[in-house]
Amino acid sequence: DFLYALENDIKPAFGASEEALTTYMARGIIAWGDPVHHLLEDGNLLIQQAKSPESSGLVSVLLEGPPNSGKTALAAFLAKNSGFPFVKVCTPEDMIGFTESAKCLTIRKTFDDAYKSTMSCIVVDNLERLIDYGPVGPRYSNLTLQALLVLLKKQPPRGRQLLVICTSSRRQVLEDLELIFTFTAVLHVPCLSKSEHLLRVLEETDVFSKRELLNISNKTKDRRVFIGIRKLLAMVDMARQTEEQFRTLKFLSRLEEEGSLEMVA
Amino acid sequence: DFLYALENDIKPAFGASEEALTTYMARGIIAWGDPVHHLLEDGNLLIQQAKSPESSGLVSVLLEGPPNSGKTALAAFLAKNSGFPFVKVCTPEDMIGFTESAKCLTIRKTFDDAYKSTMSCIVVDNLERLIDYGPVGPRYSNLTLQALLVLLKKQPPRGRQLLVICTSSRRQVLEDLELIFTFTAVLHVPCLSKSEHLLRVLEETDVFSKRELLNISNKTKDRRVFIGIRKLLAMVDMARQTEEQFRTLKFLSRLEEEGSLEMVA
Amino acid sequence: DFLYALENDIKPAFGASEEALTTYMARGIIAWGDPVHHLLEDGNLLIQQAKSPESSGLVSVLLEGPPNSGKTALAAFLAKNSGFPFVKVCTPEDMIGFTESAKCLTIRKTFDDAYKSTMSCIVVDNLERLIDYGPVGPRYSNLTLQALLVLLKKQPPRGRQLLVICTSSRRQVLEDLELIFTFTAVLHVPCLSKSEHLLRVLEETDVFSKRELLNISNKTKDRRVFIGIRKLLAMVDMARQTEEQFRTLKFLSRLEEEGSLEMVA
Amino acid sequence: DFLYALENDIKPAFGASEEALTTYMARGIIAWGDPVHHLLEDGNLLIQQAKSPESSGLVSVLLEGPPNSGKTALAAFLAKNSGFPFVKVCTPEDMIGFTESAKCLTIRKTFDDAYKSTMSCIVVDNLERLIDYGPVGPRYSNLTLQALLVLLKKQPPRGRQLLVICTSSRRQVLEDLELIFTFTAVLHVPCLSKSEHLLRVLEETDVFSKRELLNISNKTKDRRVFIGIRKLLAMVDMARQTEEQFRTLKFLSRLEEEGSLEMVA
């Protein structure tokens, strides 16, 4: 019957999302520095607010930061550990080649499903892709934008609590489109910016030896670093393929070439 | 038969709208200051005019003000207390992902239904969303705009009285689109602007103790305040999650960060 | 059979139009001053020309003037009193949400029907709405514009007389779109511009007492007035709701606020 | 059978066109001056060239001139007196509300039909309307433009002679769209420009008496005149409705108001 179907619909949805959530943090969450801690704290406070029955039924958070800074992984982490029984992911990866209206329907369905649960959490990944933002023109799907503008402010039905976690690497675009003003809170996800951050990540991966790490530490100390966690992990992958004798050198020179490590004056 | 179906059509419509109206003022209407009183008075006068059989059959009002200032709640309040037997809500929340022409049909149907009643009231929420206004471009649905331009001036059939209450946070856009000139009256819904306004709201909510309120009053007195009622209620929710010892301090510093409270010189 | 159906098609069409014509001048035509007389005279001359079998078979008139100046009512008045047996109204109110091509078909059908009668009159109301003119962009329906550009110059079949009366409050737009050059004659419908015009209208309505009228006359004499008849009638409606003691004062101050009455130096 | 159907298709087509041709010169061709003679001569020469089997199979002529100058009537006159057995008219009046591709199909069909005859003539009226030229934007139907660009240069099959006569009041537009360069010859249709031209027309119509004509002649002699024959005939219609005593005066002052007659210094 209908109720049974409904439950069925929700369960696999949740299951699928759980798997997706795990994929998004395939390489775990490395606590590479204070910014990570602060962000998780702030995230936690908003989760508590979203859970409180005394609050308004809707809390919406935007995680924004440069490409590769780890936004999607952090959104997945927060959602998974929020304690919300219903978690759903809304990602452009599932809507490739969709028409505007198919996209809107999919997004809307996610929210409508969420409204059926007492407590639910929706991760909306990569807002700029979801609205088909093309920088030349610029172009964007106004239909999808309008849907998000409405859904991110729409009060869930009486007695329902909804937490929405969005990610984006185009803060300015969201401001221009006035989408940013719909959020309860906007949290910034930064890149690694210090030698210590870098070292913390390299320690967690098993590519460099103790001595190599010391060497890297000496060579990068007091130099400005600017690299997203995702990019850094890819460069560590590359270092893994490099012959041991050139590894440290090549790794550092690649960081410099990409502009991720301040040149020595 | 047809007449029976027609009545059926109208009744649940009204029922649904009644529920919607209540949702829109989930947190009630707090009389936080004079502007609220004036607005309700002006609203009342227009309701009387709309009801008078000697007047032209159409009165249309626009409630315009900054985001979060409480426009939708006030429109719902006026409509609910207008004494009009038929009240219908026309909101973008019900038309997510609709094509332009589906939107127009829905709006048109609402008005056509209203024309069937001797006295009816329509709340048209969030005009800028209804016309799919996208600030980059800019873009908007011309079809929907044209429909509104015509409907907001169209005389109901002889002997019918119609009150239309619209809301919008984009006054300038409505002026550019020449939609604003179709209204019988335009009422401004302001933000809270004084310490006293703030205190009135905090008193109504049960988060801060008497002493805390006194403290807040001392600290904000004579400082400019600029915050919408909806945003303020969300910040009160946040304060509720904060540990008691930091609550007042954090609440005030958050107001300052968001630009809602004048910094101390 | 076909002929019978045809007649049937024409008759209700006319009937419906007759009703529409009446609705458009729900509050009658008040002769508030010379401009009204001149306009009716000029209109009459053109009607005579349209009727004359010696003339070319087509006369097209544009009534243009500011919003609320009474264009639609005057067009209806002229059409109703033209003595033409077939009168049809073409108004955007009947085409809300229509696609461009549905609009064109409707307009075309109206003209095709008219060509079947020996003498017919078509009122085309609100040209800027009919072509979906949106000032931001600007946008307009080129398909509809092209249809009008052709139809307003198309000679009816031999032996048929056609009078077309159009209205518009966007003279400049019609010039830019080169629609204005298709008319046989363009008549300007002005706003009320003198105290005497105002008084003439107030006398016709039963809201103000003799003394109040005298008072208003004294207070407005020699001050510039600029208000459309439709707007003025709405303000009279508002005055009707106002308590007697404040009525005159409030009425005049509202006129000033709206910029309809010159401030006293 | 097919051949029979083909002939049937051609015959009524021709019949209909013949009627259309007559309608386009409902008021005849008044020889108001030298420009009319020159134009008819030039037209005749091109007709001879089109008929000559030694020439290339295609001659295309553009009649261009200000609105109301009599282009359509002259095109119809030339076509009717060309001696071509197959004459077809292609006019926007028959394609109101057509989609771009329906328009193209109609135009193409006209040419395809013509290719079937040994000698044929096509009148393509009002090119700017046919391509849906809207001056704001500007906009135009590129599909239709492309069809015309190709068809106006396409050689008919071996042994077929085709004469195409087009009209347009937007020479500059045709230049911008590079349509004008496709024609074998471009002939200018001017407005009336002298008092004598005016008098010749008034003599042909029976509205003014001998004395009135003399009066008009005296009053307009040596003043610049600028009016299209179509507009002039409409003003004569208006004069017919005017009371005799004011007729001459009003007629001349109307000409001045419209800018058709140079003001007296």
Next chain:
Amino acid sequence: DFLYALENDIKPAFGASEEALTTYMARGIIAWGDPVHHLLEDGNLLIQQAKSPESSGLVSVLLEGPPNSGKTALAAFLAKNSGFPFVKVCTPEDMIGFTESAKCLTIRKTFDDAYKSTMSCIVVDNLERLIDYGPVGPRYSNLTLQALLVLLKKQPPRGRQLLVICTSSRRQVLEDLELIFTFTAVLHVPCLSKSEHLLRVLEETDVFSKRELLNISNKTKDRRVFIGIRKLLAMVDMARQTEEQFRTLKFLSRLEEEGSLEMVA
């Protein structure tokens, strides 16, 4: 069976094209001067390269020059005399009113058919029309452009030789659209530029007598000439209609009026 059908498909295709090729040079190729010889030589070399099994399988040539310079006729001439067994013509004349995608399909089919033959030649006439280039905007069919950009560089299957001959009178447009860079070679088709060129053409046609030719030669010697062969032939047609006594004079003055013959100082 399939193979039989295939051959059938190819044969009539070739047949039809052969006829088309002939139509395109209805008036033959007059060797009016050196530029004609050079162009045919260069064309021949490219044909040899296209035929050589040692070369890459694709040679693409663009014939570009002013309108009426004879591009289409020369392309047809080269194709017909190339000795390629399979010749197909791709011309906008066969695609009037086609949608973008119908156009693409037709073009693609032509190439796909060609790939089936060991040696084939495709004439693609009038590239700017094929891509629906409209100079106001400007507009063009991006879908068709993309198809051409790909097809003009696509290597035929192993063992197939393909020669593509395109024409265009809009070199700058092809450069802007980057279509020009896809060609193996670009050959310029010039207008006639000297008195001798003119005389060579007039001698070939039988309109002017020996004495008239001498007269023309004297009058044009040392004056700059600029006229396309196609336009010149049309003017000769016109001269044929002119009475003998005015012929030479009128012919030369028409050339001057059109800017095809330098005025005498």
Next chain:
Amino acid sequence: DFLYALENDIKPAFGASEEALTTYMARGIIAWGDPVHHLLEDGNLLIQQAKSPESSGLVSVLLEGPPNSGKTALAAFLAKNSGFPFVKVCTPEDMIGFTESAKCLTIRKTFDDAYKSTMSCIVVDNLERLIDYGPVGPRYSNLTLQALLVLLKKQPPRGRQLLVICTSSRRQVLEDLELIFTFTAVLHVPCLSKSEHLLRVLEETDVFSKRELLNISNKTKDRRVFIGIRKLLAMVDMARQTEEQFRTLKFLSRLEEEGSLEMVA
């Protein structure tokens, strides 16, 4: 059954791609200089990274360089020699005239198929054509761009390794569209730039004799060269058709005309 069908689907896909890969390097890979070696080395390192199970599952490489520089051939070479069992090609040549959404579906299908294999490699040729980039406007298919932006960053399912090799001759366009930032690595494919490079290619082809080569070497030594390998091979083809005595001379002067060889001062 399904599994069987799946394998079937993959096998011919691979087969077809293998053939395509071969076609793309029809003339082999000539090691004309250091840049070729470096590029192949870098390519190899990235292949190793893509194969390593310790790395993230996705490596994406862009080969970018001027038109005709050999990008497609090199991409095919790398893919063929990568040792990946599943190789698929995604090329605009297979999608001529496809709608945007058909294109997206095709691209998406290629990636979805790849995700089913443990290790796969996708060659995406000519990105600017795939997104229908038209330089006038400019125009591009936003739908396809969005699909690529997502797919080039999308992590394959857990345990799958994917290598994507893309080519483009419009680096700036990819930067403007922000597509370039999605790649793990960007490798530049240069043109030949020295006399030695030129000689290396000419030696590999059998057109010029030893003495001719010496001659060319002497004449080009120390002059700047700038030509893509593909263009050079086409000019060698042309030289093959030239008579022996003019061959060297004509070859060099053609290089100079095309700007591929620095003029002698």
